[in-house]
Amino acid sequence: MLEAANRDDHFMSLTQPGSGGPTIVATFDAARSEVEADALRGAGGRAALERYSDRVDAMLRQLFADAGGHELRVAVIALGGYGRRHLCLQSDIDLLVLFEGAIGAKDERFVRAFLTPLWDLGIVIGHQVRELDDFTRLEINNAEFLLALLDARPVAGVRSLFDRFRTLFHTPSTHAYILKSLLELVDQRHGAFNSTLYQLEPDVKEAPGALRDLTATRTIAMLTDPLLLRRGPADPARVDQAEDFLLRVRSTLHLGAGRNQNVLSHDMQERTADLLGYPGAEPRQRVERLMSDYFRHARIVTRALDWARKSAPVPVGPNLGLSREGIRFLDPIVAARNPASWIGAFQAAIDHSTDVSEEALSCVQQHVDRYRADDFFPEAADRAALLRLLTPREGLYARLSEMHDCGLLGRVFPEFQAISWRVVRDFYHKYTVDEHTLLTIRNLERISATTRPDRVRFRNILAAVVEPELLVLALLLHDVGKWRDDDHALESVRMAVDVLDRLHLKGEARETVLFLIREHLRMSLIAFRRDTEDPEIVKTFAAFIGTEERLKMLCLLTLVDVEAVSPETLTPWKEELLWRLYVDTYNHLTQRYGDELIERNQAGLDELLKQRPDDLSPGEITRFLEGLPQRYLQLFSREAIYRHVRLGRDIHPDEVHVSLERGEAAIWTLAVTTLDKPYLFSNICGVLSSFGMNIIRGHALTNPNGLVLDVFQFTDEERFLELNDEAHQQVLQILETVVSGKEDVTRLLKGREQGVLHSKNASRFAPVVRADNEASGRYTIVDIVANNALGLLYRISRVISRQGCDVDLVLIATEGGKAIDVFHITKGGSKLTEAEQQSLTSDLLRTLEGSL
Amino acid sequence: MKLIKCIIRPNKVDEVKDALAKLNIAGMTVTEVRGHGKQKGHTAIYRGKEYNVSLLPKMEIEVVVADNLADDVVKAVVQAARTGEIGDGRVFVLPVLESYRIRTGEKES
DSSP: OHHHHHHHTEETTTOOTTOSOOOHHHHHHHHHHHHHHHHHTTOOSHHHHHHHHHHHHHHHHHHHHHTTGGGSSEEEEEOHHHHTTOOOTTOOEEEEEEESSOOOHHHHHHHHHHHHHHHHTTOOEEEEEEEGGGGGSOOTTOHHHHHHHHTOEEEEEEHHHHHHHHHHHOOHHHHHHHHHHHHHHHHHHHHHTTTOSOOSSOBTTTSTTSHHHHHHHHHHHHHHOTTHHHHSSSOHHHHHHHHHHHHHHHHHHHHHHSSSOOBOOHHHHHHHHHHTTOOOSSHHHHHHHHHHHHHHHHHHHHHHHHHHHHHOOEEEETTEEEETTEEEESSHHHHHHOGGGHHHHHHHHHHTTOOBOHHHHHHHHHHGGGOOGGGGOOSHHHHHHHHHHTSOOTTHHHHHHHHHHTTHHHHHOHHHHTTTTOOOOOSSOOSOHHHHHHHHHHHHHHHHHOOOTTTHHHHHHHHHOSOHHHHHHHHHHTTGGGGSSSOHHHHHHHHHHHHHHHTTOOHHHHHHHHHHHHTTTHHHHHHHHSOTTSHHHHHHHHHHHOSHHHHHHHHHHHHHHHHTTOTTTSOHHHHHHHHHHHHHHHHHHHHSGGGSBOOTTOTTHHHHHHTOOTTOOHHHHHHHHTTSBTHHHHHSOHHHHHHHHHHTTTOOTTOOEEEEEEOGGGEEEEEEEEEOOTTHHHHHHHHHHHTTOEEEEEEEEEOTTSEEEEEEEEEOTTOHHHHOTTHHHHHHHHHHHHHTTSSOHHHHHHHHHHHHHTOSOOOSSOOEEEEESSSOSSOEEEEEEEEOOTTHHHHHHHHHHHTTOEEEEEEEEEETTEEEEEEEEEBTTBOOOHHHHHHHHHHHHHHHHHTO | OEEEEEEEOGGGHHHHHHHHHHTTOOOOEEEEEEEOOTTOOEEEEETTEEEEEOSEEEEEEEEEEOGGGHHHHHHHHHHHHOOSSTTOEEEEEEEOOOOBOTTTOOBOO
């Protein structure tokens, strides 16, 4: 059975070993005689060469069978000119002998048995013997071989093996590499001919306008846009005629020279002109006619190549090409069947600062109604791509408008379709609801690149938003509820829930989007209609907002939303009010939260106790929470809080309880509980730095019982935790030994600190250190903005401890290369005196400047 | 006639408008303005850096009323716009020499 199945899979397996047909020599001689006769008649063009190639195919199949190829998992594949069925009389026969698995002794015997008769016939064989696995990696050191593989054609053996080879070989990245190499090879080759086709003795294979250029033209089209040549200025039939002519000439050259010689030299010109039947009394006249025809054809080829080079879309993604008209689907038929690929066209247009071509937009428009929302993002990767598209940057508004115009936006988000061309009459809005919405996104996009001095402050806020695409998603949906006439914010939230379900957006990201939509009017109401100089108003607003991240997003949303109402609505006056509310709220969130502690009857506490897992008692939870800042409840999810409570259980002096988890985007979260002691915070930071961890966000909190909870988010750029099984344990052990004082963290850091001091990442701005006793009732607040560097927090906190201060609360943030840290500190249980503040800030500045 | 020019906190506009409406004063001009009084603003701090905020956003409301109404209007504005804190604003009363209606060119008495 196995044998039979194996045979069925064999390409042209009808040929049987020793089937009694003519001998190989005779077969080959007959084929050659035929093609020689064609050349002699001046008819050695395409048809003749195809016949000759077919005869050679048949001969190879016979040899394959005779050599026992049918017993093996092997395929013989024609490459290059032979693959194209343009085998000339004296051309090499390029073959790929492809084995499915590792090549064994039996396989090697087959290769010898298969090739030896060919060598005996004096045929020059260019052969490669490979295993299928070889094609899982791109071979980048042999561009000519890769080009020859593009013409691969199965001749004998297992057909499915050929198909698998094709699948492995034809990938977008391989195509892109081959295209790049091909263009380089063409330039080099042209250089060797002084880049002119008008050669008196042209090489009909290599010269500009000759056969290789013709193949290059077709290859460029094949790799980028199969219909490219049909769009060109030259009639494809004329290119075919040029090819036939060049092949006929080449056949006469091979016939005359008896070897693979392609130069149409002066002596060969007369003979070729005669064989091709050019009229004229004198040989000179016949030669002139031949050469004039040659140059005419070579010019057609050159023009076709130039056109292809200029017009070929650059592959920029699966089935996507960048052309002069913008982003195109290389194969519109494939695109029409694959709606999940459409978002990619708009992403590519943004990436390449271009439009989506009219042709692609028409394709989308024509087919969009066949699909439902889910069809556009069936996989997690598609959903991630859709979110990525929403990153605010130049071109986003234009692309979303194109998507809207061709009906795609309303299909991807049917909720958005509900406000298409929707007119709501009020005193302020000047545009339809859909356009107002898209304009908010345009305004945000403009902020992302603005250089206007009064706007740079908002650009900086945007640059600091961790997931700006969520802000754009919220903008896109903030007014969808306006399809109805009542409270639109709540209706928008209701509709947004469906969108977020389809996008599988969960957790904090989901809550943030819903919060922004629900509250999209709140900040403008407070900024423009309330007395924001009243600290109580700011305090209430800050408590409502909860975190700086939400504040940043709501501030930007408010700004762009007001601006999109009409050109006059957002005045510098309003901008200033909004900015001030932002700053006051930001300061409240980062500096005053230490004064607002969780109390027994705290809002939200009941829910936390009610939902608690079985292993936690209410007493345990309240003991842990009481005295922590209220902000803690807003910063962490219920699950995280329960984890922290468990972590704080039964803790003894010198003990460190640690949980270490890897989150999304390779960000690790380390939660540490321990009992407070001098240098604790700097020691923990030091340990993380000693492992090369880059701390990007974090919070240090202390409760009145001296229990410390530090939560750090960091990246592990050296992949220490990922690559070492023992890493978790090692970090824990070192933390314990350092915190208990058995190990000095400075020793661990020695090598690392050297690296930082000598790093090329020199300072781009002077560090800012500011101490303040006004902001908080309990703490001296130290604001620090400095270049982020490995060990920065360690160095800062060490100075603070050295000055005899206690680190009570810390807020850690980074924005690009900037570290923004807010320390809440005391000395002997009180705020610092003026002199102590002075001494601390100068010490800190010296440390920070010393590490520039 | 008197021109009454009120510089008030932005959030007090609605209350002042309501108070004026109670006096049957319908016509007014409302402008977003920026300025400072005696205090010359204050210093705002954002991320450790000081920003001098010398010009504070205020609203300016202008009404023109008959001489005999001017006192009531001033009282109403002061009452509506007052918080008792620094920055509540000012009311100025200016004489108006003549007034014309643009549509008709007619001089108003």
